[in-house]
Amino acid sequence: MLMDFGDYELLEQIGRGGQGVVFRARQKSLNRIVALKVIGLGHWATEAHLKRFRLEAEAAARLEHPGIVPIHEVGERDGSCYFSMKFVEGGQLDEVVRCTPMSIRQTAELIVKVARTVHYAHEHGILHRDIKPGNILLDAKGEPHLTDFGLARLVETESTVTRTMEVLGTPSYMAPEQAVGNNAAVSSVTDVYGLGAVLYQLLTGQPPFAGGTTYETIKLLLDTEPRQPRLVNPKIDRDLSTICLKCLEKDPKRRYSSALALAEDLERWLKHEPIQGRRTGIFARGKKWVRRNPSIAVMAAMLLALAVPLGVMVWKSEFPRQPVTTGIAVLPFENLSEQKDSAVFADGVQDDILTKLARIANLKVISRTSVMGYRGKRNMREIGNELRVSHVLEGSVRRVGAQLHMNMQLIDTRTDTHIWAEQYDRDLNDLFAIQSEIAQKVAQRLRAKITAAERLAIERRPTGDLVAFDLYSRASHMFPGASFGDGMANFGQAIELLNQAVARDPSFFQAYCQLAWAHDELYFSGLDHTPARLASAEAAIQAAFRLRPDDGETHLARAWNLYHGHLDYDGALAELEVARQTLPNDSGLFETMGFVLRRQGHWEESTRSLERAFELDPRNVNTLYQIGLSYGGFRRYAEQKSKFDRILTIEPDNLGAKAERAFVDVNWKADTGPLHQLIDEIRATNPAAMPKIADSNARLVCALAERDVAAAQEALIASDEIPLGSDPVHFTRPFVEGIIARMTNDEHKAQLAFTAARAEQEKTVQAQADYGPAWCVLGVIDAALGRK
Structure with missing residues (x-):
């Protein structure tokens, strides 16, 4: 032309x-x-x-x-x-990389240059507001040039154009504040979002959000989170992914404070230095401290060892009452059958309906752990307040021969009124169809939007074999009561039931997922840390993958295996991100994510995940306890103590919570007074209430912290052969004898005791050579012996 x-x-x-x-x-x-x-x-x-x-x-x-x-x-x-x-020779960035893709390092280097250019514009009072690949031109040397300030505004000028509510920007690269037309909220960090969106595009080959239409794209932008870049491109490391996602935070305050801050963090990444997009993990900081203070570190390790038994207790409690929010709790169904073993069957029916509803992303569903304590309770307003839900589903199940009778009621907890009720009298073989029907009717009554994929998940039968379903339900019923003390017996029986279930129905997907979890738990806990146990877990996961490779439960099982079986934390997080897409209400998923992040030293991210898990499972105080551990991990002791205060608000006689709360003062203020007061209180009022090992351990901790040799010896005499720790990892009597001997400056006796303790621990290490906790105990003993 x-x-x-x-x-x-x-x-x-x-x-x-x-x-x-x-x-x-x-x-x-x-x-x-x-x-x-x-x-x-x-x-x-x-x-x-x-x-x-x-x-x-x-x-x-x-x-x-x-x-x-x-x-x-x-x-x-x-x-x-x-x-x-x-005129810039070369072309637009998106066109250039389409023909010649950039390496990850080249991408970071380019965004550094563009970010510094954007910062220059901001320093001169100008926002761009439409940063995208098409507005970045590359010259013949590959240098970037920013163009098209068509949406820029003078920061200090409130023109008639910028006062309109017109949405300005390109949807796939647009910040949320632009998408809602809130021009007053547009600031320099809006351009930081745009830079992050371009970084995401270059790293993954796709924008953070892309729908079929502008409306769909904006809806995705406002309602969903971008996929982890590492799930799209596994070559991207965690730090660079963190930088990218920090730019894309929906809350402007959580993004980098400026384009310069982004450029500087990318430069840190390029230099292989710690980034500031998140705090350096406590373990990473601890390594440096240990190198600087080796002798102090040894003593700290010993004192930490003494606290192990207090950290293995499982608590029962809840958050204090808070305002009701929308959501539903599926309460335990009443068993009206004459056979006592039908109670487990009724629980299995409840669990399946709850699981189906939990697949709906548009609906908040309380997890099973938190609802089981409401069996037989009828004060719906109180239940709604405690679980922070607006509705509950309750019902009864009666099995008579081949007939099934179910009565369901959906109740609005705010008014204690029934909004739906139905009686089902059908053949027992219709059970799974009834469960799907109930879940869909509840969702309709609650006006929850159900996607096609969610509807398919709700309609899918768990198994075609009622006997297999009964075996699965009985196995599931055993896990909540399992502990590491009697874990082999409980887990072993449950695994046998699950094996029988999959033998009857080799396509029983959920049974394979449960099997994988059980095997991984035994392996990770040290109860059976053997290659055979790990192989059993992986065989179950492979079976699940063959049946439903795209199901979130499959990826959750794989994440658990990578975490517990292989200590592959990055791989586990990647699988959890995939699982989250179809398991939006799975508290266990968020809890696992919190555990993995904590293992990596990302304490604050871990705590956010655990808080989300607790929101979905507000009576599962093991999660609440874990949140407390995290706060203690990065020395936020006041918040840690508040978690135990919450437990004691609900269960004033919870001795485990009292002990843990008292121990916070030992760590925080080196104050053993509250722990002494607790011991004296229990001895005076109910000496049988605290197990002997916990009592002697608490006294031992106090005595050693106060360097009271006589009290330490008295506590040791009162203890059994495992004065500190929990089976299968523990510190034996010789180890404690060595500490006491060192307190009296009897180094010869201390060396003999620590040597004896090491000989005992070596047996444990030899039996399970790749079990980390056993080596940790050996390391503490070697530290006491002065071995490097």
């Missing part, structure tokens, strides 16, 4: 975007090739459009930076506005 436009000869159209069309043109008077941008609406352009166009030219013309395309001339002709710019 050869057309004249005043002093310009239009050679070809090279782009269209924002409010204009861009041509490659020749400026006749100076005989040079330029990029000419002309407003693309011709005579239909409104005054607002023309004003915005002039604003673009004014903003860009004020900026002089090698990374910004310079403006040559601004003018109007035949009712159109135009300006000419330097």
Whole structure:
């Protein structure tokens, strides 16, 4: 195309975007090739459009930076506005990388340059507001140049254009505050979001959000989180993924505070230095401290060892009452059958309906652990307040021969009124169809939006074999009562039931997932840390993958195996991100994510995941206890203590919570007073209430912390052969004898005791050579012996 436009000869159209069309043109008077941008609406352009166009030219013309395309001339002709710019050979970033992809390192280097360019514009009071690959031009040397300030505004100017509620920006790269038309909230961190979106595109080959239409894209942007970049491109490491996702936070306050801060963090990553996108993990900081203070570290390790028994207790409690929010709790169904073993069957029916409802992302569903304590209770308002839900589903199940009778009631806890009830009298073989029907009717009554995939999951039968389902239900019923003390017996019986279930129905997907979890637990806990146990877990996972490779339960089982079986934390997190897409209400998923993040030293991220788990399972105080451990891990002792205060608000006589709360003062203030007071209180009022080992351990901790040799010896005499720790990892009597001997400056006796303790621990290590906790105990003993 050869057309004249005043002093310009239009050679070809090279782009269209924002409010204009861009041509490659020749400026006749100076005989040079330029990029000419002309407003693309011709005579239909409104005054607002023309004003915005002039604003673009004014903003860009004020900026002089090698990374910004310079403006040559601004003018109007035949009712159109135009300006000419330097023509950059090379092309738009998205077009260039489509032909020649960038390496991950090249991508980071490029975003550093663009971010510093954006920071320069911000320093001069100008926002870009439409950062995207199409607005970044690469010259022949590959250097980036930012163009198209068509959406820029002068920060200090509140023009009539910027006061409109028009959504300005490109949807796939648009910050949430732009998407909702909140121009007053647009700031420099809005451009940080755009930079993060471009970084995401270059790293993964796709934008953070992309729907079929502008509306769908904006809905995804506002309602969902971007996929972890590492799930799309496994070559991306965790730190770079963290930098990218920090830019894409929906809350502007959680993004980098400036484009310069982003550039500097990327430069840290390029130099292999710790990034500041998150705090350096406590374990990473601890390594450096240990190198600087080896002798102090040994003593700290010993004192930490003494606290182990107090950390293996499982608590029972809840958060204090808070305002009710929307959501549903499926309460335990009443068993009206004459056979006592039908109670487990009724629980299995309840669990399946709860599991189906939990698949619905649009519905908050309370986890099973938190609802089981409400068996037989009828105060719906109180239940709603305690679980923070607006509705509960209750019912009864009666099995008579081959007939099934079920009565279901959906209740609004805010008014204690029934909003739906139905009686089912059918053949027992219709059980699974009834469960799906109930779940769908409840969702309809609650006006929950159900996707096609969620509907398919709800309608899917767990198994076609009622006997297999009964075996599975009995196994599931055993796990909540299992502990590491009697774990082999409980877990062994449950595994046998699950093996019988899959033998009857080799397509029983959920049974395989439960089997994998049980085997992994035995392996990780040290109760059976053998290759055979790990192989059994992986065989169950492979069976689950064959049946449903895309199901969230499959990926959750795989995550648990990578975490507990292989200590592959990055791999586990990647699997958890996949699982989260179809298990939005699975508290165990968020709890596991919290555990994995904590293992990596990301304590604050871990705590957020655990808090989310507790929100979905508000009576599972093991999770609450774990949150307390995390707060203690990064020395936020006041918040740690508040978690145990919450437990004691609900269960004033919970001795485990009292002991843990008292021990916070030992760590926080070196104050053993509360622990002494607790011991004295129990001895005076109910000496049989605290197990002997916990009592002697608490006294031992106090005595050693106070360096009271007589009290330490007395506590040791009162203890059994395992004065500290929990089976299968513990510190034996010789280890404690060694500590006491060292307190009396009897080094010869201390060395003999520690040597004896080491000989005993070596047996444990030899039996389970790849079991980490056993080696940790051996390391503490070697530290006491002075071995490096």
